[in-house]
Amino acid sequence: MPVQEKIRVLIVDDIAETRENIRRLLQFDPEIEVVGAAKSGKEAIDLSAQLKPDVVIMDINMPDMDGITATEAIRRKIPYAQVVILSVQSDAHYMQRAMRVGARDFLTKPPSIDELTAAIHHAGVTAHEERIRAAQALPPGVIPGAAGVPLTFQGKVIVVYSPKGGTGCTMIATNLALALQSPETPTALVDGNMLYGDVAIFFNEQVKNSVLDLTPRVEELDADVVKEVMIDHAASGLHILAAPPKPELAVKVISDQFAKLLQFMRQVYAFTIVDTASYLTDITQAALEVADLIVLVTTQDIPAIKNANTFLTMADATGIPRNRILFVMNRYDRRITIAPESVSKSLRQEIVAVIPFDERAVGNSINRGQPLFIENKAHLVCKSIMALAELTRNRVVKLEMEIEPMIKK
Numbered sequence: 001m002p003v004q005e006k007i008r009v010l011i012v013d014d015i016a017e018t019r020e021n022i023r024r025l026l027q028f029d030p031e032i033e034v035v036g037a038a039k040s041g042k043e044a045i046d047l048s049a050q051l052k053p054d055v056v057i058m059d060i061n062m063p064d065m066d067g068i069t070a071t072e073a074i075r076r077k078i079p080y081a082q083v084v085i086l087s088v089q090s091d092a093h094y095m096q097r098a099m100r101v102g103a104r105d106f107l108t109k110p111p112s113i114d115e116l117t118a119a120i121h122h123a124g125v126t127a128h129e130e131r132i133r134a135a136q137a138l139p140p141g142v143i144p145g146a147a148g149v150p151l152t153f154q155g156k157v158i159v160v161y162s163p164k165g166g167t168g169c170t171m172i173a174t175n176l177a178l179a180l181q182s183p184e185t186p187t188a189l190v191d192g193n194m195l196y197g198d199v200a201i202f203f204n205e206q207v208k209n210s211v212l213d214l215t216p217r218v219e220e221l222d223a224d225v226v227k228e229v230m231i232d233h234a235a236s237g238l239h240i241l242a243a244p245p246k247p248e249l250a251v252k253v254i255s256d257q258f259a260k261l262l263q264f265m266r267q268v269y270a271f272t273i274v275d276t277a278s279y280l281t282d283i284t285q286a287a288l289e290v291a292d293l294i295v296l297v298t299t300q301d302i303p304a305i306k307n308a309n310t311f312l313t314m315a316d317a318t319g320i321p322r323n324r325i326l327f328v329m330n331r332y333d334r335r336i337t338i339a340p341e342s343v344s345k346s347l348r349q350e351i352v353a354v355i356p357f358d359e360r361a362v363g364n365s366i367n368r369g370q371p372l373f374i375e376n377k378a379h380l381v382c383k384s385i386m387a388l389a390e391l392t393r394n395r396v397v398k399l400e401m402e403i404e405p406m407i408k409k
């Protein structure tokens with residue numbers, strides 16, 4: 001077996017004799033170390049958290065809590081721990097339930113020594129692999145790389161920003177997040193506009209928890225804590241982190257903590273999309289500093305273009321490479337003579353996506369709290385956002401593989 005470390009095993013059974021029998025069966029295997037034994041589901045969960053076993057041998061019937069419930073809790077706390085269920089029933093229904101909560105294997109009682117050790121060795125290899133992966137904080141995301149070879153990548157923070165209010169940042173952030181969300185690339189949308197945040201409204205979701213439930217605990221976060229606070233958007237699978245629901249709470253969010261939170265989210269989500277306030281608050285600046293990519297939004301009007309220019313000048317001065325900026329023109333109306341090409345040229349930053357103006361479709365979707373991407377994917381606005389999502393994925397791949405040289409000033 002290609003593993004140097006011993007496989008750490010925890011035995012869970014309410015009957016002392018069964019625990020002893022299993023321990024005896026395993027004692028002569030040099031690759032297995034029994035690190036503990038628990039006599040109840042509750043004790044199993046506590047001991048797992050404490051001992052961090054690779055493999056848990058789990059009884060199904062216990063007085064306080066059945067083995068399936070305990071398995072679910074253990075897998076949530078220690079995702080790499082592999083659970084082998086031991087039961088007198090070889091019932092398909094149990095087996096299915098056990099597998100669904102993440103059990104790895106299923107043996108009927110009493111197991112032979114060969115069955116038991118084979119199952120532990122097998123589970124041990126998986127546990128070691130998953131532990132290494134978790135330690136390296138791989139992969140939140142998998143996307144097809146060059147020649148269709150799957151590429152795993154560290155999560156990326158993508159900040160949608162406009163130095164002019166009302167240009168459509170929130171509309172783009174919400175629909176871009178939906179376009180990027182997939183089982184291979186779990187995506188989160190964070191409302192970075194603390195005071196006037198309206199991301200939850202765009203989804204017609206009630207705000208119970210917010211950014212402020214995570215920022216004070218940023219030093220002790222784990223993925224489960226983050227996921228618990230997020231709104232789970234059932235229709236898409238997108239996770240949404242709302243802004244605080246009251247102004248007196250909004251001012252309590254500390255920018256350093258917000259930056260650390262976004263950094264942590266790289267370990268949980270392939271893409272973390274952050275909507276921002278246009279005024280350069282501490283929070284917006286923190287988000288821009290963490291950003292792997294910035295989606296810079298302008299419209300066709302001169303004040304918005306002027307502000308985009310100011311922002312690009314500041315980006316140059318602060319060393320944000322231009323290839324980390326995706327410049328987007330929203331509310332595009334071809335009757336207006338300011339063409340994206342001429343803006344690209346004069347600001348020396350190519351507009352990579354043009355999103356058409358459609359007041360009725362966009363306005364209705366916002367007012368109903370149903371993002372356009374959910375209501376009507378075929379709409380031209382969605383198609384251009386899908387193109388932006390594709391560009392984002394490609395840019396992430398390029399940055400990850402460092403094909404694209406960093407264009408520092």
Ligand SMILES: Nc1ncnc2c1ncn2[C@@H]1O[C@H](COP(=O)(O)OP(=O)(O)OP(=O)(O)O)[C@@H](O)[C@H]1O
Pocket residue numbers: 162164165166167168169170171172193276277278330331332355356357358359360362363366381
């Ligand atoms: N492509 C579009 N076509 C027509 N209207 C749009 C488009 N994109 C956004 N809008 C409208 O512009 C307004 C502002 O949109 P949104 O709230 O997304 O902008 P914002 O930049 O987040 O604004 P704020 O500065 O208030 O946060 C909304 O009323 C929305 O309906």
Ligand SMILES: [Mg+2]
Pocket residue numbers: 169170171193198275276
């Ligand atoms: Mg907004």
